Amino acid sequence: MNHPDVLERLRSVLGRGLITDPKALKPYETDGITAIREVPWLVALPDSEAQIEAVLAVCREHGVPVVARGAGTGLSGGARPVADGLVLGLSRLNQILEIDLENAVARVQPGVRNLAITEAAAAHGLYYAPDPSSQIACSIGGNVAENSGGVHCLKYGLTVHNVLGVKLLCIDGQVLQLGGKLMDSPGYDLLALTMGSEGMLGIVTEVTVKLLPTPPCKRVVLAAFSEIAGAADAVGAIIAEGLIPAGLEMMDGLAIQAAEDFVHAGYPTDAAAILICELDGVAAEVESDLALVSRILKAQGAFNIRVATTVEEQERLWLGRKAAFPAVGRISPDYYCMDGTIPRAKLAEVLASIGQLSEQYGLAVANVFHAGDGNLHPLILYDSNQAGQLAGAEEMGGRILELCVAAGGTVTGEHGVGVEKLDQMCVQFGSAELEQMHRLKAAFDPQGLLNPGKAVPTLTRCSELGGMHVHNARLPFPNLPRF
Amino acid sequence: MCTMLGCRSRICLDSDMAKDADISGDLQDAVVRALQAGESLRICGSGSKGFLLSSNNGGETSVSSRLLSVHEHAGILSYRPEELVITARAGTRLSDIEQVLARHYQRLPFEPPRIKGAGTLGGAVASGLAGPGRPWSGSVRDSVLGVEMLNGLGERLIFGGQVMKNVAGYDVSRLQVGAFGTLGVLLSVSVRVLPVPPTERTVVQAVGPAEALARCRTWARSAYPISATAYLDGLLRVRLAGAEAAVSDATQALGGDPRDESIFWRQLRDHDLDFFQQEQPVWRCALPPAASAPLQDCLIVWGGGLRWWRTSLDPLEVRKTVGEQQGSAQIFDGGFGRCRLAGVGSAQATYQQRIREAFDPHGLFNPELTRRRAD
Numbered sequence: 137m138n139h140p141d142v143l144e145r146l147r148s149v150l151g152r153g154l155i156t157d158p159k160a161l162k163p164y165e166t167d168g169i170t171a172i173r174e175v176p177w178l179v180a181l182p183d184s185e186a187q188i189e190a191v192l193a194v195c196r197e198h199g200v201p202v203v204a205r206g207a208g209t210g211l212s213g214g215a216r217p218v219a220d221g222l223v224l225g226l227s228r229l230n231q232i233l234e235i236d237l238e239n240a241v242a243r244v245q246p247g248v249r250n251l252a253i254t255e256a257a258a259a260h261g262l263y264y265a266p267d268p269s270s271q272i273a274c275s276i277g278g279n280v281a282e283n284s285g286g287v288h289c290l291k292y293g294l295t296v297h298n299v300l301g302v303k304l305l306c307i308d309g310q311v312l313q314l315g316g317k318l319m320d321s322p323g324y325d326l327l328a329l330t331m332g333s334e335g336m337l338g339i340v341t342e343v344t345v346k347l348l349p350t351p352p353c354k355r356v357v358l359a360a361f362s363e364i365a366g367a368a369d370a371v372g373a374i375i376a377e378g379l380i381p382a383g384l385e386m387m388d389g390l391a392i393q394a395a396e397d398f399v400h401a402g403y404p405t406d407a408a409a410i411l412i413c414e415l416d417g418v419a420a421e422v423e424s425d426l427a428l429v430s431r432i433l434k435a436q437g438a439f440n441i442r443v444a445t446t447v448e449e450q451e452r453l454w455l456g457r458k459a460a461f462p463a464v465g466r467i468s469p470d471y472y473c474m475d476g477t478i479p480r481a482k483l484a485e486v487l488a489s490i491g492q493l494s495e496q497y498g499l500a501v502a503n504v505f506h507a508g509d510g511n512l513h514p515l516i517l518y519d520s521n522q523a524g525q526l527a528g529a530e531e532m533g534g535r536i537l538e539l540c541v542a543a544g545g546t547v548t549g550e551h552g553v554g555v556e557k558l559d560q561m562c563v564q565f566g567s568a569e570l571e572q573m574h575r576l577k578a579a580f581d582p583q584g585l586l587n588p589g590k591a592v593p594t595l596t597r598c599s600e601l602g603g604m605h606v607h608n609a610r611l612p613f614p615n616l617p618r619f
Numbered sequence: 620m621c622t623m624l625g626c627r628s629r630i631c632l633d634s635d636m637a638k639d640a641d642i643s644g645d646l647q648d649a650v651v652r653a654l655q656a657g658e659s660l661r662i663c664g665s666g667s668k669g670f671l672l673s674s675n676n677g678g679e680t681s682v683s684s685r686l687l688s689v690h691e692h693a694g695i696l697s698y699r700p701e702e703l704v705i706t707a708r709a710g711t712r713l714s715d716i717e718q719v720l721a722r723h724y725q726r727l728p729f730e731p732p733r734i735k736g737a738g739t740l741g742g743a744v745a746s747g748l749a750g751p752g753r754p755w756s757g758s759v760r761d762s763v764l765g766v767e768m769l770n771g772l773g774e775r776l777i778f779g780g781q782v783m784k785n786v787a788g789y790d791v792s793r794l795q796v797g798a799f800g801t802l803g804v805l806l807s808v809s810v811r812v813l814p815v816p817p818t819e820r821t822v823v824q825a826v827g828p829a830e831a832l833a834r835c836r837t838w839a840r841s842a843y844p845i846s847a848t849a850y851l852d853g854l855l856r857v858r859l860a861g862a863e864a865a866v867s868d869a870t871q872a873l874g875g876d877p878r879d880e881s882i883f884w885r886q887l888r889d890h891d892l893d894f895f896q897q898e899q900p901v902w903r904c905a906l907p908p909a910a911s912a913p914l915q916d917c918l919i920v921w922g923g924g925l926r927w928w929r930t931s932l933d934p935l936e937v938r939k940t941v942g943e944q945q946g947s948a949q950i951f952d953g954g955f956g957r958c959r960l961a962g963v964g965s966a967q968a969t970y971q972q973r974i975r976e977a978f979d980p981h982g983l984f985n986p987e988l989t990r991r992r993a994d
């Protein structure tokens with residue numbers, strides 16, 4: 137690789153948008169999972185599609201790896217740089233290009249923040265449904281790359297259900313206009329394939345999202361249970377009754393206490409678990425659903441059921457949930473957030489097993505998660521200054537994900553594989569599936585320049601790991617990436 | 620049995636249907652044999668959509684392709700109503716699935732067509748055609764959660780799963796939707812299901828097509844419990860679904876004549892309305908819902924987003940009209956499958972070819988659908 141030549145060409149494209157100074161590179165060394173770090177060779181901050189194309193051309197010609205980065209809030213190390221590569225930061229492409237009221241869609245650049253779309257549409261009575269807890273910060277390009285969810289995806293779906301079009305810039309310089317303002321397009325469904333592809337297939341340079349009418353009526357109910365299993369079973373009971381709440385979230389005792397201490401949401405701290413259930417729609421529907429939900433919760437043994445009577449109270453009930461991660465951050469020096477999904481019917485069983493793992497490893501776990509989707513977020517509390525705790529947390533996290541697979545679920549519901557869950561991919565998939573995924577990747581990126589080493593593990597890695605599993609050994613240097 | 624006559628020649632009737640059976644071993648053997656013999660395969664479910672695949676109306680498809688019939692590979696593998704998921708073998712009849720779902724007051728959200736009453740789950744997924752409720756309850760791929768399939772190397776692969784949220788690896792399951800089998804043979808599919816709404820009612824309004832579109836646009840920005848719309852011959856039908864109180868309120872608010880139109884919606888779903896039974900060609904046009912053309916001679920559904928256009932215009936004219944509105948159009952008869960796969964720009968065509976090679980390097984499956992047109 138001819139370094140001076142690459143630098144010169146990139147500088148002529150980007151001007152001050154090229155970062156090479158080691159101090160200025162530092163903030164890009166990690167994403168939302170800070171235990172995984174690598175300082176990149178370069179960071180490019182283009183401010184137009186033309187600049188992105190030019191940067192990709194240079195990288196292609198010189199074989200420089202490219203790691204796309206939105207807001208860097210990802211929770212699997214997906215945007216973690218590679219040492220001899222370039223980070224393509226998309227935060228400057230932050231324009232809302234169009235709010236098309238006639239077709240109820242918004243066309244935006246990839247660096248636009250998730251919440252900014254709803255803020256721009258709200259004046260017209262519309263909003264963008266997927267609402268990850270990171271929505272003030274995370275970018276729509278990152279949402280597409282991770283197929284992100286949120287607390288309302290039980291009813292409104294994930295990113296894949298709410299994006300109508302994507303412009304994908306491929307490493308060979310070709311542009312794929314996938315979908316658009318329409319609901320159905322010819323050809324293979326490359327739009328769906330792009331969702332959750334973690335920057336491995338192409339760079340998302342424009343996104344067209346569906347806007348929905350803001351529901352006229354919303355009700356939030358909180359139910360407290362004296363046993364975790366009771367809350368877990370209530371989740372299935374609500375859905376079996378034919379209801380699809382807008383959101384159905386669960387928090388366990390440790391999470392309740394942490395959130396209460398932090399934001400004083402008014403949660404019952406004597407509960408072993410709470411459910412927060414939101415119903416939305418037209419008033420008549422919401423009221424009849426609310427009556428039904430309350431009946432079910434009572435029948436399932438909730439000892440305290442509270443329906444928020446004012447908008448402020450609704451917001452307060454949600455505040456505790458939305459602040460739960462930082463709240464847990466206050467009670468522990470570090471925490472490690474997992475993201476497995478399981479069939480709802482297995483909630484009680486898997487939560488009990490997580491409790492056992494917690495005892496076995498001597499590390500506390502707070503559970504705060506999207507119960508309606510069966511999407512668990514166990515937060516493993518640890519202290520990186522205590523010898524062995526990080527390693528213990530990572531190993532325990534791996535065990536939790538394996539529990540999820542064994543329960544018929546998956547190792548990641550919404551945070552992606554990145555580098556963090558490469559090992560668990562070996563548990564979830566066989567070698568034929570992994571090879572098929574590698575061939576699919578190669579169809580887009582034969583040189584393997586886009587986000588190398590992420591999302592799909594090599595077979596060598598899996599076979600080495602398989603050997604280690606058999607011997608039941610602890611992984612050496614578990615925080616080092618193993619490709 | 621109705622296997623050996625070819626997908627186009629015969630529709631499997633209810634009485635023909637095989638019982639639950641796992642013939643995945645035979646299917647895998649057949650793929651491996653074809654691979655070794657250098658032959659290609661034509662994948663077929665019940666044959667109900669065979670007319671979409673043949674190159675033109677009367678003609679048979681490629682003679683060298685051997686038929687691979689999946690319809691005997693049938694049976695529901697798992698169904699847990701509280702999980703809102705059903706998994707069934709690809710040859711399972713849609714009607715069997717819906718019958719089982721109905722017992723638990725659930726349904727397939729994407730309302731797949733039953734052409735002449737038949738249709739399998741695999742065929743519904745492979746052709747990717749969603750019914751009248753698409754803007755409200757989602758497309759076929761929106762509901763697909765996982766697949767088990769054979770690729771063109773004869774490998775048996777499992778992608779996705781039975782849970783709603785799953786971002787482990789590329790979404791190969793959803794990539795199968797609308798691929799018409801050209802990436803592999805579907806063995807089983809897991810799909811998300813939804814509760815049947817407690818009440819369903821249709822209001823009918825007499826309007827012209829432009830006014831019908833204008834109304835749909837307004838409704839898209841308000842929160843009525845609409846589950847489908849259809850404009851045809853001066854009548855706009857609006858299907859409302861949800862709690863009784865909500866549906867009653869909306870019926871009042873929208874005005875018009877409330878009726879039970881379930882037969883109309885079923886015929887629309889199954890392409891069984893008189894509209895489809897005429898001599899003139901019918902084009903399937905997906906458009907931004909507010910598009911101002913085409914309007915005349917159209918059956919307009921999806922709040923304006925899908926228009927069936929009956930016209931004798933030159934195909935170039937049709938494509939131009941729809942293209943100017945940023946839409947896409949395919950003629951809905953023999954050849955639809957191929958037009959559907961080929962109706963993309965040159966960049967996407969290049970990538971499709973590479974993806975096809977990644978799954979089926981020897982071009983085993985339904986090769987007539989991916990052959991470039993000679994004309």
Ligand SMILES: Cc1cc2nc3c(=O)[nH]c(=O)nc-3n(C[C@H](O)[C@H](O)[C@H](O)COP(=O)(O)OP(=O)(O)OC[C@H]3O[C@@H](n4cnc5c(N)ncnc54)[C@H](O)[C@@H]3O)c2cc1C
Pocket residue numbers: 167168203204205206207208209210211213214215226246267268269270273274275276277278279280281282283284285286287334335336338339340341461550551587
């Ligand atoms: C406190 C907190 C709460 C969270 N809550 C949720 C939640 O509720 N639900 C949820 O789903 N996630 C959640 N997340 C995870 C994270 O916010 C999402 O994954 C988000 O979509 C990442 O967006 P980003 O812009 O930060 O992407 P980044 O972290 O910058 O990148 C993520 C991945 O996308 C790729 N990428 C980014 N932009 C592009 C592009 N334009 N083209 C191609 N590839 C691209 C990157 O290469 C990387 O692989 C949370 C994170 C935090 C820190």
